[in-house]
Amino acid sequence: MRLLRAYTWLVVAWLTLPIVVMIAFGFNDTPGRYNQTWDGFTLKWYGRVFALDDLTRALWISLGIALASMLLAGALGTGIGYALGRFRFRGSGVVNLLMFATMSSPELVMGASLLTLFVSAGVGLGPVTITIAHVMFSISFVAVVVRARVLTLDRSLEEAAADLGASPWTTFWRVTFPLILPAVGSGMLLAFALSIDDFVVTNFTAGTTTTFPLWIWGATRIGLPPQVNVMGTLIFLVGVLIAVVGSVRARRQ
Amino acid sequence: MGEAAIELAGVHKEFAVHGERVQAVRRLDLTVAQGEFFSLLGPSGCGKTTTMRMIAGFEEPTGGTVRLDGQDVTGVAPHKRDVNMVFQSYALFPHLTAYENVAFGLERKRVARGEIRKRVGEMLDIVSLTGMDKRAPRELSGGQQQRVALARALVNRPRALLLDEPLGALDLKLRQQMQTELKRIQREVGITFVYVTHDQGEALTMSDRIAVMRAGAIEQLGPPRAIYERPVTRFVAGFIGTSNIIDGTVERVDDGVAVLTYGPGERVLVPTTAAAGTALEVSVRPEKIDLSREQPAGTGCSMLSGVVKDVVYHGTSTNYTVTTAAGPDLVVFDQNARDAEDLAGPGDRVHLTWSPQHSYPIGVS
């Protein structure tokens, strides 16, 4: 029992330590570009968070792509997840397999093949190809989460709606969708999270576009400015906020 | 009988289970009259739910025709059929309040707002849920949820209401209360009810007519009294209440009454047209048999003597198991109306008598 508690705290420490370091160094009063030794506490980086134009631009591009791929993967993944959970159709087994295949295939391979595909199709690389790539690998995650929820959904609820005169369309929007909404929501958050910090696939499909992770990768060679820590902290806080709101609402349900 | 509300003509249904074909319902012919309380009764897996689902449109028959009010609806989608179903699991929408659940069907029909409010309110009154309209289903007790389910279906004033074991999840007390309530509501709104149950007592007390099903086919169809008093097969006799089945061969026929003998003075009289020499199975209900320790004087009666094997006190009645020369042990129910003590104890020699009209020859099946 004591051992179990110690173990739990060890895991918690392991999980939070990098985040604590990230947050702390956002408050570091570092004089130069090297943000690696503690030089005292300051809030000035929060005031100058958007001082580096190309970093700010990279962040906005990343947010835009993450938002777009979250919405697209959300819509498409929900459709697939619902179909897979509700109906058995020709090829549904294959689609199911494909979902897990895309989730487990190595990012490097996926990125390289996407690059080949885009180049041979003559598509110019940029935010659009990045988004297409992100949607591609996020769909499976949304679909799997939604499918799991649909499978636990009592079939008779949809039958009851049909029985009361609701067309399949109305049944979906009035009964099915509200009930699978939490799953759709977590699937979409997952898609957002996967997109905002993706490096490997993005690197292959970006062309000259610089996203937040790509900028950081480029900057590490000359030293990371504290603004990166500040932005990381802010993104982390938004994530925590969403998680808290989600669990509070779930508890109230 | 009035106009037919529901008609099934030669309906059958096959399911493919792991490549094998399962006959869930076989060639069912059935007519339910307008305003009738019609029950489907039978053991688990006999096809009651499947039959109901074919009427509602959730299952397409493999063959045959389903008619509602004379109109062929075979192949018509469920949301276009003017019948409503109360599901065994209630299937209340968990994300909607009781009010919104009940209003769901009317909203689909685009009934005006004010009209919806009025009708839902009335309906909630009828099912005694006044003031519960803002509750979510999980905030209601099992019985209250059941009534919301009922209200949700009834408020649409459907041609027929299909109820699939709606009281199955309730405890005995609530169940009996809801039986009375259901019957009252059915009388008040005058809607045709098709009621699925495997509780024979429930079917007997509530129905105008009962169809007893077995393995996908109707074994007997008739009013409760006929089903109970005159079961046509051994299966029905055994399924509805307790029945004594006596085997025998017709020795002679006097005046349309066959006599089966099992020794000197031991005889069973059965009104039948069967000729001498015919093998018969005879059904006798336990409460029709009189038990006494004295030799009865009666002549025009069935008479058997035997030894009491077992006595079980049941409150309103006492059940005796008696071994006789006529084959398997017979069960006798004696109403505890007058007797302060048991009529006999285990090991006592007793005489059983009952009048000829309480013996029925049943078909072998």
Ligand SMILES: Nc1ncnc2c1ncn2[C@@H]1O[C@H](COP(=O)(O)OP(=O)(O)OP(=O)(O)O)[C@@H](O)[C@H]1O
């Ligand atoms: N969707 C299905 N697929 C395959 N077989 C089915 C399906 N639905 C029902 N069956 C089979 O059809 C038969 C009749 O089932 P049904 O549900 O109608 O029985 P029931 O009389 O309602 O039983 P219960 O009293 O247990 O509810 C059963 O043998 C069942 O296994």
Ligand SMILES: [Mg+2]
């Ligand atoms: Mg059933």
